[in-house]
Amino acid sequence: MTAPGERPVVLEARHMTRRFGGLVAVNDVSFDVREGEIFGLIGPNGAGKTTLFNLMTGLTPPSSGTLTSRGQTVTGLPPHRVAGLGISRTFQNIRLFRGLSALDNVKVATHRQTRAGLWQGVFGTAQAEERQAERRAWELLDLVGLSDRAGELAANFSYGDQRKLEIARALATEPRILLLDEPAAGMNTSEKGQLTAFIREVRDRFDLTVLLIEHHVPLVMGLCDRVAVLNFGQLIAIGDPASVQRDPKVIEAYLGGE
Amino acid sequence: MNDFFSTYGSLIVMMVQAGLLGLSLYFPLQAGQLSLATPGFYALGGYVAAILLTNPAFSGLRETLGNGMFPLTWLVAALLSGVLGLVLGLPALRLRGIYLALATIAFVQIMQTLALNLKVTGGAIGIFAIPQAFGFERPLQYLWLFGPLLLLTLLFTRQLSRSRVGRAFHAIREDELAADAMGINPTHYKVLAFVIGAVLAGIVGAMSAPFLNTWNAKQGTFDASIAVLAFVLIGGSRHLWGPVVGGALLTAVPEVLRFLADWRLVINGLVLVVASLYLPQGIVGAFERWRRPAPPRRPADLPPVTAAEGRP
Amino acid sequence: QKVSSISLGVAVAQTSNVSLFGQEQVAGAKVAEKLINAAGGVNGTPIKLVYQDAGGDENGAINAFQSLINKSRVLGIVGPTLSQQAFAADPVAERAKVPVLGISNTAKGIPQIGTYVARVSAPIAVIAPAAVKQALKLNPKIKKVAVMYAQNDAFSVSETETFQSTLKAQGLNIVTVQKSLTTDTDFTTQVTAVINSGAELVVVSALAADGGNIVKQLRQFGYKGLIVGGNGFNTANVFPVCQKDCDGVLVAQAYSPSQKSAVNQKFVSEYRKLYKKDPPQFAAQAYAGIQVFVDALKVIDKKKKLSTWDLAALRTELNKQVLAGKYSTPLGELRFDKDGEVNQKEFFVARIKMKDAKNGSFVFDK
Amino acid sequence: MEPSQLIQNLMNGLAIGSVYAIFALGYTLVFSILGIINFAQGAVFTLGAYFTYALVSGQFENNGLLKGINLFPAGSPFAGNPWAFGLATLIGAALAGLIAVLIERLAFRPMRARGAEPLLALVSSLGVALVIVNLIQLLVGAESYSFPANAYGEFRPALTFNVGDKVVVIRSVQLVIFAVSMVMLGILGYVIGRTKVGKALRAVAENPGTASLLGISVDRYVLITFFLSGFLGGLAGTLVSLAFGIGGPYFGQAFGLKGLAVIVLGGLGNIPGAVLGGLLIGLAEAFVPADYSAYKDAVAFALLFAVLLLRPQGLLGKAQIQKV
Amino acid sequence: MALLEIENLSVNYGAIQAVRGLSLEVGEGEVVTLIGANGAGKTTTLRAVSRMLRPVSGTIRFAGRDITRLPPDEAVKLGVAQSPEGRQVLARQSVEDNLELGAYVRGDRAGVQADLRQMYERFPRLGERRAQLAGTLSGGEQQMLAIARALMSRPRLLLLDEPSLGLAPLIVREIFTIIRELNEQGMTILLVEQNAKLAMNASHRTYVLEAGQLTFSGISSELVDDERVLHAYLGG
């Protein structure tokens, strides 16, 4: 395996900025993410982390700045095209398809991997890919441990289980880059530990690059290869976990001293 | 029995027709779009048929085609409705909820005003003396048109909702933004659902014009928009049988209540109220509650995936 | 199947906003049933009227017809209220070979729907010109005329065409044509335009409620000239709408309560007894429709007892006899041409005269 | 356009527009609280007019089951002068408000309790409208009724003045309608925009569950809302019938649809929006050139359609914020 | 007598039994923690107490009064306030309106204004954003708002559903300081937390819930070292 530092850059953020009225939620942020990395994004509440994810996935257009992935410009594309580039995400405020079963939630997300149009669907001539999607959905439910409740509506899951289902759904789009917005929120300490292992495993299994927003510091520090810190929309530190953790600016803005 | 069919022949056809109109509204609804445009396309289809079947300009065509004229009217109606649906749907489907509903009602109203003012549509008098399809003698015979159309549409709907496209519709209904983020192009599928509904309504209109003998601007009004919506909601908006059952029943109720004379429509109103109170998921929805869907079956040959050592 | 009773169908609007007219038609039919049966029905056998609500739309009319034809097995049907409904429902009767008499359908082309379709309501083309002529008689100086009509109502549209060609034929100048909807209540735009056009005569084709409002608003906006109202004004229902502003509106009529015939006088007195007012045209036409059927049945019955007929054959025979006969009705003497178009002798022009705010009457000048 | 014509159209448009506005307010109030369109609003509007009529005239002479019953054999105390008539109008509106409350109790609340989807309220209210309209017909017939000419004393039916050499006419009722509507709108705007009641109403509107979690009695506010909306609807009914007479049981229907267009144009659930929407549609209709009056309805809806394409949330509606 | 007494409570969602025969007590002036895995029924229990859910059986008594069938707004008037799961801020209302609505049941305008100022001091972020629509706040900002809003009613019993969720470490600390302070001032608190260690340190007693049922309970300071808790919830 090549050393992380030599692997190709898969995401290039350049001067990304987003204003809401007078507020600059993301302010001139630039960074690179390398293939296979687990890249942490931390910072105080309202620092602009989620907004940055939104800029990266096409949900919010940037006021200025660009994001490129393997030479493709991502900014300016609608979300479904971004998904088509292999960038997928989960949401901080869970957004499952609440009225669909867990299985269907995952199956829907195979949309870009399948081709069947209206008539193929109606005449049932796309059975092979349909079976493929079905298998994949089951596998992913297995992976997050929800396959015994595959038929249940997403709305009926508890908060923590919904987060797991969201991860499975995001994986179903077969992303190369996965953005997780506070995946551990609502999980208890031992579940957080399992989540750490889980994220590593899916990264390896599916050859992913992972970006991760999280407030649970031990998890971030234990899991991430590199960490970036946002404060008031600005990137105040970036580097390996140990050095970031020692950075006085970060301690002052986020971790708090003691 | 014969008696029954001659008394209720046209009612039965109207029930099937109502079910079809309900299904037309059901398509966009599957994709979460509350469109009330169905009567507009229905009216359009009807005018297309009425004009093709009566206007002197087409008499040559009618002579050469004979009965082939009727399928032609369906085709032309479907085509025109589809194109108009596309033209209308592209801008309108940016709207949400009631806003979309009202924009589509605006469309229906504008269509109606046009029908009242144009020469080809016969103004307020409309078009009359429309020849009977295939020389049908009794209203019930129209089941030969509407029946197969209903079956085909049901089959189409069922297949569709189990397919990739159908799933995309449902995802958009549940959460458009999340669907978008999962790689589904919402505009594409919303317009698709809308156009399918439009085409169906257009065909139903084209089949209905001969059935009604006359076509005028009262076909396809705001009231009809609401009626069709009621078909779907009372029948059940989450299941393909819903619109069919709802359309058939709501069409039949005022006729069945004829014996009540003056109280007929009062009771009809009460029926609507009571049905909405006691069948919050619609008639079919109520049955569904009893018959829980079987849990999805895991593909038999799929080995359990070794759970990640740290499963979340 | 044998004929079991002498039942005739009445399929008019008892609900929807068209019921405004339907109500009067039902009232007229009730009087007919009562008087005819009191006089021995069809040679001793009482008749039975079966009412089915035709609502205000096509589907309602079709269903009412179906029910009357197949379930109630009526010999013939009077109705439906609107010409638009007739275009949809009459073919149903035509195909079932059941005679239909239109009692208020005045649009062009109704009797031509089929051999089983006829009407006692004279088409607008023959009534409308009378009112215009009457207006010119009252004020020979009229040159500029404004025309207003409800564009979403079939009969108002065809009526206005007749009016307009009559006006042109009289050498008058149509200075503006204003359209509205039967559901409208506010006509200020149209009325303002009419007043600005300097018209000396306004000819209105609309239904009762909207027509009444047009008149009221014309007057309130200061219009002083003559007003001619069409067939939709043929009902006391306009009085409460325009109240004293109705005064003087000229309405051509196919009926006058003051018509001298004995049958009319009996009808009028019975109607007054039941409803405390003079019968309006729609009631009289409904009466006439029933009477025509009954008179024709009497003739048939004399030839061969009705109870011995086969239903289908009797319906056909009835249709033939209706067209063949000559009838003395409250509308005066009626006859039909081969299509089933009515041939009526007398027409009237009435002027609305208001007694007080709500009550008024049609006064017949001729 | 000549100045006289311009002024005339303006007056006409404002008068009818203010009626649209006040009618639409009833809709928008209910919509903003429960997220439902109450189709029975048109019927309540009609009822308001009939109630006032019953008070002022004491009887329904024409037809129907109530024929022959006279509330005030000795003459109505509510007729003869503007104050008495005004009182009758208020009582009529209040009765309409009570009917609206009843509708909420019988047709909406049980449905909410069962967790039905809000759209279904459309069907339920459609049923209610059907019941009311046909009951009216059974009770008092399909005829039109108009207030007796002396109901509110003697007034000049219209004011006229000259602009250049042309006359401009305003009907007195138009002035009354405009004034009353504006006063009602002012009061309502104040209550909703500036008081604690208004704040609580907005909370209920946004999320009844959360509102109740804060101690707000949702049921009570829903009742208040329905009363207000019925009151406004009934008031509009009387005002309109004052100008045009009561056009039978179906009288409110045409307004029902216009009212919908108005609130959507202005922005759903937005009170100033309903006012603006009403006035705009009224004006748009008034300014349709006479020769094209056939397209009047289409103009209102085309306007609606065009505005929605440019502003999908209506003129004053706030864009739906969606923080992800 | 305990301030809150839950006896034999069962709550269902349709056919799903989320809470089964649960009994617990919270004494006046106590801080009590409820922990359990995802889907154990913690949220369900809180929602039953705040009357957002109707139990199928069992009783809930508050200050000696049976509130099992009371509508939620009445419960608030008695002094029960909740910071709910999923925050549920009124998205289209400003931050300040949200807070003022939190004090809806209170009549003392002056007191409300004073509390408002206090909230802005505690959560400066909210003070900066008082005019911003709550729906546009970041997740953590919304969480602060939800907690502050619950405090605005000055409840006798405060129900907190995962208050630390989505909050940055500094703010989490602040929240627990507030919990301690409020408790010192006499407020009773029922706390659901995934961050079990923090919660247990801040509370007197702890109940552990599993699959809708109570498995065990005890004094928090003793349970922190309990094998069962350590293993399942503290990642030990």
Ligand SMILES: Nc1ncnc2c1ncn2[C@@H]1O[C@H](COP(=O)(O)OP(=O)(O)OP(=O)(O)O)[C@@H](O)[C@H]1O
């Ligand atoms: N649509 C919007 N309008 C106005 N302000 C907004 C909008 N969206 C976000 N903001 C503001 O931008 C800032 C950044 O928000 P963002 O959600 O990105 O924060 P975050 O870093 O994810 O915080 P948290 O950790 O609390 O989730 C916040 O202060 C928020 O209030």
Ligand SMILES: Nc1ncnc2c1ncn2[C@@H]1O[C@H](COP(=O)(O)OP(=O)(O)OP(=O)(O)O)[C@@H](O)[C@H]1O
């Ligand atoms: N609205 C609902 N409909 C159906 N079932 C539900 C609903 N809400 C919760 N449940 C089920 O009830 C059970 C208890 O859920 P609850 O939300 O109380 O758990 P919790 O302990 O709060 O979990 P978490 O820590 O994940 O928030 C779970 O099995 C969940 O799936």
Ligand SMILES: CC(C)C[C@H](N)C(=O)O
């Ligand atoms: C009732 C009448 C106004 C009907 C009209 N004469 C018609 O033919 O439609």
Ligand SMILES: [Mg+2]
């Ligand atoms: Mg965030």
Ligand SMILES: [Mg+2]
């Ligand atoms: Mg929970």
